[in-house]
Amino acid sequence: MKKTRSKGLLLIICAIMLIGYSCKESFLEVPATGQLDEAQLSDKKGLEGVLVSVYGQLNGRANRMASASNWVWGSIRGGDANKGTDPGDFSDINPIQRFQYITTQGVIADKYTGLYEGVARANLVMRLIGVAKEDVTDADKARISAEARFLRGHYYFELKRGFNNTPYVDETVDYGTGIEKVSNNKDLWPFIEADMKFAYDNLPETQAAAGRVNKWGAAAYLAKVYMYQKKFAEAKVLYDLIIANGQTTNGKKYALVPRFQDAFKASNDNNSESVFAIQAAANTGSVNNANPEFDLNWPYNTGPNGPGNCCSFFAPSFELGNSFRTDATGLPLLDGTYNSAANELKTDMGLKSSDAFTPDAGPVDPRLDHSIGRRGIPYLDWIDHPGNDWIRNQPNAGPYTTKKYAYYRTDIGSLQDNSSWTPGYTAINVNIIRYADVLLMAAEAEVEVGSLEKAREYVNLVRARAANPASFVKRASGENAANYVIDTYKTAWASKDAARTAVRFERKLELSGEGHRFFDLVRWGTAAAEINAYLAYESKKLSGALGGSTFTANKNEYLPLPQDQVDLVGKDILIQNPGY
Template sequence: MKINSRIIKIVLVFVGISTISCSDDYLDEVTYGEVSPSEMTNPENVERAIISAYSILNGQFDGASNAYNSPASNWSFGDVISDDAYKGGGGTGDQNNIHQMEIFNTNPTTLDIERKWMALYEGVKRVNEAMRLLAASEGFDQNLRAQRQAELRFLRGHYYFELKKIYNHIPYIDETAAEVEDYAKSNTEYTSEELWSKIEADFEAAREVLPETQEEAGRPTRIAAQAYLAKTFLFQGEWQLAYDATTAVMNSNYSLMGDFQELFLPENDNNQEVIFAVQHSINDGQPSNYNGSIGDRLLAPGGPYYSQYGFHRPSQNLVNAFKVTSDGLPANSNENLTDSDPVDPRIDITLGRPGIPYKDLNILYEANWARDLATYGEFSPKKRIVSANSAYHLQVWPYVSALNYYIIRFGEVILWRAEAAAELGQLEEARQLVNQIRQRAKNSAYVQTLDGSQDAGNYQIELYNTPWTNQNAAIEAVRTESRLELALEGHRFFNLVRWGIADEVINDYLTIERTRRTHLSNANFTAGKNEYMPIPQAYIDGIEEDLVTQNNGY
């Protein structure tokens, strides 16, 4: 079997050369020269290898400063190719690769398809190498060895979960891989069910060993492993298993943060709602601030305080989704929102719209902040944008922040349990769980006018006070709540796919949205193809034998 240099780039690990910090709380930057093989099993070097496995979580795996093509937040993979967002930027030619993704013209040579694959398999490779070094280290603290092994299995479960939900049919390589050639494997060696079982096994093993709490922020806990296990069941439609798996999470010390807006402030990172997150930091000595939110560095909204990259732009459809009825419940109307319409208060925490104050900048957001207004409209992201007044925001290139990316938060787990309960016919519990999310939104501080005298918008939100008796309606209500609560957090497309409604929802969306935004005029979602990304051509071409089967339709 022949492996060319392209494959080596895709799978080569940098353990033993340098490691990169992934946490502002516990992983200090460590840069050192080449380490001889005899020294690699020294405990301190094993710990560095483990840190290296963590460091890839933010999607930055080389010196190219373009983790925006492999973002941990999945803003392009989860939002732009859904009904929640447009690519944005300076027209369709700016990062045209992502434009091709949003019109479903993706092919196996698309840059982002390759970069995301490379980042995630780099994570797998670093985990596997760290496992091998840990097992071979005779001097490693025996009391800590099992915990570090569990952390690595958690990380590997995460990387493979991401690969599975994006590419579906993937090669699976474990820690027995010792050479680069061992990573040249078939993507059909295991069935989909077998791949899920392997991912589950990593989270189950991690759950059995990880502690209830971690002294060092950013390391997974037992509940984080339990929550991720629940997510694997959810993606397979194993409703009873998903429901049961959320029980321990619901009964844990994690809880909803009181104010929805404060949840997304970097000074509140690792709060009681955040179950597992990518740890970001800035001004920590790391070259190019690669420990910051490097994958999201193109999302700044413009205006007088931010660079005008202008990507990840909320769709008109998403804006309209926040409209409510006179009863304060979702209106489920795709008629364009007007200034007088009542809206869910989460709208002005989630996205920037004209006439509404933006963060704590004492300024109204204006349509002209938005780059290429004619193409992408007047709205901008807001929820995960850090205030330009904050010490956690970098005012110079690469314009990143120290706001963590939340891979799993407790509010999401509540919605998972609500979904499983609805699917199992436990409609009253599903209603009560959704109401927990809505109650938090209702109790949160609403965005105020600049003088602080009144609400900035016509905010209304109420609970579902009538018992749910129709299962289909209950399932739809949970899905709607999931969209509103998790908007622009990178989850929407993957949820549509696992619900089995991506074709219907996205093509219905495009039918209307292309009349609003001409850049979508050639967009069309093909069922049975566009649910998953293609296997990168570079991987296929790099293997002499016909080991790889391309995904359907590519």
């Protein structure tokens, strides 16, 4: 009897509990499987894992156009290259190269949301630091916070120079309540500076793992942030420290690698020139660890990524090729005459690969043939570039193929990954900042503060490396593949204007195809003049792709904010950029 009464009471209690739960919405809330909450991530292992995910967003894998390589946003818009391929392939890039941006452009939304994904991941790290468990030491907190804030500063830097001011959100904002109502009425520069300064003050000089930013990488990035704000004296202080004392993750002093091309080889990743780079690895069991930046940007048909595979994107421009012309003394044609009929490079435009062709015999900077694939010149360790056979649509793309971040034949199966739809995934790191960039930024700062001779010294370091005969492209016979003529600046520059012109042109040559050019032109205030001159010249060669294109000053310096974001937040809160 007692046993029966106890059983009945238990049933009544259970019924009451079910009634109580059924009246609460929490009864319907089931924790997501395969998902960790903040409490599970707040130990050291969890924090380090989330931090790795912040680094993982640097290549914008799910949002390809968010990548820090900026091959579209910095290089194509800057005149280093055009989209290439066919007009209908990835046609969303067509309006970008023509400066006909619209607010609903998918690639623009990808850039914006991909960068904010990086911001969100960095902010999660910072929130977890605030609830870190006992196994996370104060030293751990300082380092992890510094890395996260450096990366957050990077993502906001990309947003700032891409879109001007966008909403600022840090770890103190509750993502569940009203984040969509944040305005873009604050200047991002002070927030970016604060993150980079914190990173510089708290990061170690070396790191245990390749790819993690160290104190010197933060110093270089902070100096770059200063340069964009024309704080040249502040930047110079940091550049002096970096050049004198800076060192790579493994403790080696920063230096230019002896051969220019070796700065872009997977087998030479994390070299003495690598200040901060997106890390990549091939054949790890997941293609997601490989470099997705340039899986479209290969010679077409029978070359690397062939036979019959993708895609002939990112075709270097005629104007860029001409820029590598030198005079008889080995100096660039700073007066702009490189585009004249007498100086422009001879190409095989309009010719089939079966047609006879002799490459240009005039003097050129040897960096030309490490930056641009052109007919009749050896293409890495593959074959002599055959011209039209490697171009998907020559009237749309021109006669050149990209070369700087191409993989070698000897990389196949080791530093190149065959586990996906295309063999274009590689182990090649992408430099966000390399030492040549630091030297040329330092030269620029020296010019602006009046130290022209120091600027010339830095530029000559870069040119002397380019002039190393061991780096010249050779034929099988051992002869130079072209008429390479290059030298350093032997005499002092006559004026600040002359020095400024030389330094800026050196950046164009040295850093072509690395995503810098457009942003340099904008920060120098020369974008409208230089880009319109480029479009006027290039459109005569590629009328279908670029004919009628115009850069509009005070508009095209920045991308429009994505229309879906403006609609979500409200046009009175999220203020659209001028002209859109």
